[in-house]
Amino acid sequence: MSHPGLPARQGLYDPRHEHDACGVGFVAHIRGQKSHAIVEQGLQILRNLSHRGATGADPLAGDGAGILIQLPDAFLRREFLRNGVSLPVAGSYGIGMLFLPRQSEQRRTCEEVIAQTAAAEGMAVLGWRDVPTNNLRLGRGVRDVEPAIRQVAIACGEIPAGESLERKLFVLRKRIEHAIRSCAALGGAEGFYIPSLSSRTLVYKGMLLADQVAEYYPDLADPALVTALALVHQRFSTNTFPTWDLAHPFRMIAHNGEINTLRGNVNWMAARRATMSSRFLGDDLDKLWPLIVEGQSDSACFDNALELLVAGGYSLAHAMMLLIPEAWAGNPLMDEKRRAFYEYHAALMEPWDGPAAVAFTDGRQIGATLDRNGLRPARYLITDEDIVVMASETGVLDIPESRITKKWRLQPGKMLLIDLEAGRIIDDTELKDRLAALRPYRTWLDKTQLVLEKLASVPVAEHEAGALLDRQQAFGYTQEDIKFILAPMAIGGQEPVGSMGNDTPLAVLSNRPKLLYCYFKQLFAQVTNPPIDPIREELVMSLVSFIGPRPNLLGLDQAEPHRRLEVTQPVLTGEDMAKIRRIRECTDGCFDAITLSMCYAADQGAAGMEAALDALCAGAEEAVRNGHNVLILSDRDVGALLLPIPALLATSAVHHHLIREGLRTKVGLVIETGSAREVHHFALLAGYGAEAVHPYLAFETIAGMAEVLPADLKPAEACKRYVKAVDKGLLKVMSKMGISTYQSYCGAQIFEAVGLNTTFVNRYFTGTASKVEGVGLGEVAQEAVRWHQLAYGDAPIYRSALDTGGEYAYRIRGEAHMWTPQSISQLQHATRTNSYATYKEYAKLINDQSQRLMTLRGLFEIKKSARPVPLEEVEPAREIVKRFATGAMSLGSISTEAHTTLAIAMNRIGAKSNTGEGGEDARRYPEAREGESLRSRIPSVVRDIGLQPGDSLRSRIKQVAAGRFGVTTEYLVSADQIQIKMAQGAKPGEGGQLPGHKVSEYIAQLRFSVPGVGLISPPPHHDIYSIEDLAQLIHDLKNVNPRASISVKLVSEVGVGTVAAGVSKAHADHVTISGHDGGTGASPLSSVMFAGSPWELGLAETQQTLVLNQLRGRIAVQVDGQMKTGRDVVIGALLGADEFGFATAPLVVEGCIMMRKCHLNTCPVGVATQDPVLRKRFTGQPEHVINYFFFVAEEVREYMAQMGFRTFDEMIGRNDMLDVRAGITHWKAKGLDFSRILHQPATAAGAAIHHRESQNHGLDRALDHELIRQAMPALESRKPVTIDLPVRNINRTIGAMLSGEVARRFGHAGLPDDTIVIRAHGTAGQSFGAWLTHGVTLELRGDANDYVGKGLSGGRIVISPPADSRIVAEDNIIAGNTVLYGAIDGECYIRGVAGERFAVRNSGAIAVVEGAGDHGCEYMTGGTVLVLGVAGRNFAAGMSGGIAFVLDEAGDFTKRCNLSMVELAPVPEEDRTIGENEAQGGELETHGVVNINHLEHSDATILRRLIQNHLRYTGSTRARMILDNFDVYLPKFVKVMPVEYRRALAEMAAAQARAQQPESLVKHG
């Protein structure tokens, strides 16, 4: 409950943003046989999961590890007896494991509190025992905060053993915790923590490395310490602070993952207090509050919730299903009863949403479950000795293959439960069927569930309303709202798209009144959890919302269940709203709605808003107490005399007021507002508690937009499309945080405030982060007043027209922009004429924000030193420019000419350019020779650029994005830096789509795809769902190219600092912090404007957190986002950046004039287009770009001279040289407070504050060194070699470093097939065969973990069970999740079943597998996949190319396939003669890669060949059987063919035919 190791909140660092992730595992004896061996095995699992944890600055300081076992009665009895305490009968006493303050006085106080509290609960402390510890090998920081560890034995008096005792011990523990926390003598609970207090379980944990647990707790080595189960956990946290209590396991769980909706879950839990009662807990229930204490980790909160449910009478499994439900809404395969179960429970509690593998136990049962999307790995096996081993990886225990009877994995949403008392495994189906049948959920639902849309319609009352224009103005509508927001939504049913970032001021800096919505920025997932793809993985998403009172969470056997009102999505139409208004009549009085006005008398002005809010909250409370259970907050009565409170403010104020009163779950909150129009508005209303929203004015506006809408689009249809667009947008906003249900999103407050003061936020938006203060209620009210005056005043330009807006396109009367006609033309003129004087004029326009505030940094003053240095003594510009890089702009987003110009320029000055995502033309790699030009290298360029000898066209930074397009081994080895793009400033948490018409032949070639076929980039990296996954990818990339530094690109948001610390611990060499305002080729406007925060915040937080963690020295920090001048660079450096990224400015130098039409491919200056006609207009020159960077560096030097810095390094992190500009009088900005940005954490002397060390990547332990040594003959003289070796799960990324060597020497073409053959046996660690190149074959006898064949670039991977295996290969799992992610070329044969997301984003590899999990072939663009068994759900989602064949014996594949982009067809019988001829033909003999050409070969032929190969490589009995009965099996195969791919192939065939025709004419003619 307290974290003595965590620093206090300071500066921008806030401990509540800490994240963790981990390795989790358990071992159990099914029949409950206790032994010490189980403890040993548990500890062994921990040791073998070491690589999933991390160490901080101190290699001896781990992030925490621990083990939970059954209470070892005999051991404890003996030990306590030594202290003179004799324990009562087993099961009738409780043992508490305690972390106590080391100071004896405080410790004694704690112990007294425990004794007193136990007595108060009718129990007694029997005695104490010091737990022996050995801290010799602990790191110093860890030892400093090491607690005194003691065990207490509690006698239980009259309380019967079993459930009742456990419940009582839980109550006791909560009471002790509360008592200690409020104990004045202790001054808080520093150093006190109860790892466990139970009659069944005992937890040993601490701030330990995995291999320190056993050593630290000698108890664990005692043979008398026996258990039948051991639950272990190894933590990877984003900090290096020693926090003993944050280690897992908790009392009931060990968790790998992250709860994204935590804020909402915790709030809702608190909100339930008044409606909760329990037959089991009775009056004890009240003693539990606060149930969830602020400031805990997500896992700890979850553990609290689970404990409550179990104490409240739920079975362990039932409670888990309530907390982490499967995706039930859109699942056609789910059993009806089970769906009813979930649907019923949905109203009880919102899901605790996020990626999760949770292992749980109460000491009698042990189990594990996975989140609905299967985003964490969990593998298990069963032996013939009744041992079950479950862990994040396979291979964690050395169990002879011959003993294993089953190998499987946890599937998305599924549960595994071992009942040690019953002595058996209960599988998911049995378990859930039983629970679903326990009560008549369907009948209850039918009786109680009301779906609003299905209620009989009621007449819509006509509203007296003033002129539309006035009301639009009162809510701040602009012309742009109509043109850029509403029109595209109403016409296309899509969120509007824009480009080129955001260069307008923050709301708090703007001179114009801004909607309150604009002060909030959306948070998003990066690194510590993945965003979701709401389109391709729609099946996990749900917009269902419940309006109205929530049932008693603990009333699990209430005879008369509550009525529930459901809406299928939260945007209500006028008709829906009418029903809500008259819900009493519609539902026979079950529901009773009341409308409260959000307006107040306009003559009260801004000053009247506070009282109006108070009155509204009081009115709401009164209404609830009077029995109204639906509250409608409405601003419909807005008019000349009535002024609306911003709907968001009213909503959140009422929501929080009701939470505080414990009344919130008694009522539903519906918002009827004229202000909501764009997605961000709805997201905010939802995030702060609205269960549904009726945007009446948006509907009226659309209805009045006839002139803008197509003639055939009726207003009703337009409104329908608008709702659809909002829905889609909401799904996107939710999914960028990894949240899949509206219900969990509702109230989850996934936002940070930028520019609102703490008083205001704490009062009305409780729990929201706000780091730089800003305006309060007064200013917010003033803005509302301004809008109101505009509406009902008499300004001529507003008499007949809306305000121009000017946010999305520059308008002189509109919002201010940084890029103006003046700044653009001056920058262009300066760089084209090499005029530093003109550059300075440009820089003045950008830097001088004395009149017009634009950015936070604009408000800073750079101090002058009393001892300036002469300019000529300052580090020269040619050195400074080396710190510069251009942004990640892909060749798809900008033209070849623009892209290469940047590369040439950056290489000439020793700086770096970035490929962006989408690969790079290998012809750009060699250096230029005399006489070469761009066109001589790449003939397709339309605007030639002269080259100088030694010029390089290569981008030194190679980006690896979620799409993995063109990420070949050769691409990676050609990098100086490899950048993992976790997020992009303009659209963090989102994927992208390159529509087919933009995929030119050249782009297709670079991306290894087919011209004309669209390419989808998934929102998450499918190999990074957590921080330890990122560490793995860094490790993979470092293996492929040990010479490159690895960079991770993050986007600024609150908490990015802790993520960056995690990234540093994951061994990244470099981290980029991008501002929210960065450019983009195409991105939803709401993301451009409202996601992420300014880099000043993110960078400062990053610097402070890294320094605080002593992690700063080993990582380079780059900052980017609207970098324009030397002053920007200087401020970046002072806030802690080593390096700087520029994107828009160099594009402007190349000719970009901020057309903001990149997404339309009509760039009139040839920069952001692929159209050759437009590219001809490109005028950029490398010299211009070079001029620009030298100007910037010159400007930097001038500042350095003033500050007295001779070297750039001296300047980094010196935020003491920054001051806030004096005399800021701006009515909004004057409330800003930058003290947190300018905070400097206290550090040990000599602690690094800039980059000066390097990471230890641990590459020396790589198996590949041995492989390379043995493969030397092949590498040096192409001589075939064969290598045999054993492998273990800790051998990760096998083959990657070797492949890097091959690619470095032989390029993408690599070596002839089978030149290097590696025969491995055992369990391979993650990323087996990553980026395996042409010529390398990896054969594995055993099994493999996640990410097999990641980025496969031509090599061959074969995995089959060892000879002594007893399992049936095709019924067991042999490879983990995400096999062949981003594979480019090569083959993979897997004898057995693979996990989820098989062949995700495959571009060209061929794969055969005997069964695959959910989301198989997702986003695939090429290649061939054959599944000789069951394929999971959502197969082929987003698959635009390649072909898959699935053996569908059960005939239900259609239900599991996502048919939005593909067609299914039977495989036609092959032409026998061809088939057989080819079958016997060359390829089998030559052992070559199967040459598949989707144009030339018949499907049956391809199929037969693949199966033949599979048989030959793996010896598959299944392959043998199918081949033997090919005619019988052939009709059971389904061919999965992407529609677009079919069309493109047909076009290619036609083109080929056309190309051949003239020839044949000649021949015959």
Add this chain to the structure above:
Amino acid sequence: MGKPTGFLEFGRQDPAELPVTERIRFYKEFALPLEEREMARQGARCMDCGIPFCQSGCPVNNIIPDWNDLVYRGRWKEALAVLHSTNNFPEFTGRVCPAPCEEACTLNINSDPVTIKNIEHAIIDKGWEEGWVQPQPAARGTGRRVAIVGSGPAGLACAQQLARAGHAVTVFEKSDRPGGLLRYGIPDFKLEKLHVERRIEQMAAEGVDFRLNQHVGVNVPAKTLLVEYDAVVLAGGSEHPRDLLVPGRQLKGVHFAMEFLPQQNRRIAGDRIPEDVAITATGKHVVVIGGGDTGSDCVGTSIRQGARSVTQIELLPRPPERPDRLVTWPDWPLKLRTSTSQQEGMTRDWGVATKEFAGRDGCVRSLRAVRVEWRKDGRGAPTMHEVPGSEFEMKAELVLLALGYLHPVHEGMLSELAVGLDGRGNIAATDSEGGYRTSVAKVFAAGDTRRGQSLVVWAIREGRQAARAVDEFLMGSSDLPR
């Protein structure tokens, strides 16, 4: 959003003009409007730029992309509203503006700019034709009185804005008809006076009181304005011409352009010019000195009057035909421009300095000149050097001096009010927010009289901005757009 690919599909289409042989026979406008469909296509060429450089290029900041789009979509009436929201008199600028907006048009970087000026012209003509342009009297009066001196474009714009804000506005005009240069400076073939007249009518209906033949500082004491009005706006233009003081300047037949041009406008308006003061080009060798717009107006008028020959000379060197747009765009580039008048049969010469006028009987007969070269001096400033031995003589029976204007006339009103002047002799007042105030309390200044000689469109801007400043001064705050 216009048509995203319009600029690739359609070429620039300028309106046709009557052939020279026809148009020089009368003094009417001679542009032939494009069909509405073609106009829409021209509107579609607009790319609706993320940054509309045209809007910044335009002194009144016309919201050009918006009305281009509306014209493309056939929503002319809304287009007119948007146009009027920044520009009181688009019919003037649509005809006589040199269109800096088109220089700034993004298409002008590497293609032909959108025909912005012509679209503006079409919108307002259609507006008048359809009867959309109606008086907009203020709903209620403020009771404040404002005097505006001068009824040129600055005075008119200022008056209209202030009247619409509810002030009682009186315009003092020294001439017998209102309009200033619009009326007597710009020839009818460029701007028919009907356009001026119907605006005046509209403004009168909006409550503006025009007092003609009232020359403040001459026949109306300036001080009375200060007494009778709550604010005074000086918008009398920059009427003090630059002279060419060379031998022979006093000869008959050597005139300032503004002695010559108004006469023709009066004739067309039906006035009779007495023989003894009439200046005509008929049958004469005419030399126009000065290469600007006024010079061109002299050229066109002379040709229409039947000059035997027309020659226009300019001191500065011949500018390049194609400037390097990469370093000039979006600014107004120095380039060779040919006015419609210059297309009507005349000779142009550059780098010519007039040395003297020679005459007979007190009448000018010829002009002696020398060629000059411009070279940069030590500090980079271009300086003029006569080319030795390049002296020459040309016939000149009428010489028109169109050398620009130095500053407002100081005598009379300005000296009576003792208004502070800037270094160039213009009325000192800033153009920033809350500006346009002179050194004299409640006296404001707008237009050429403040900023020096300039374009009609600048005058309109000044009038609007000054109106806002006056409104703020009178009322404490203003809803008038800047």
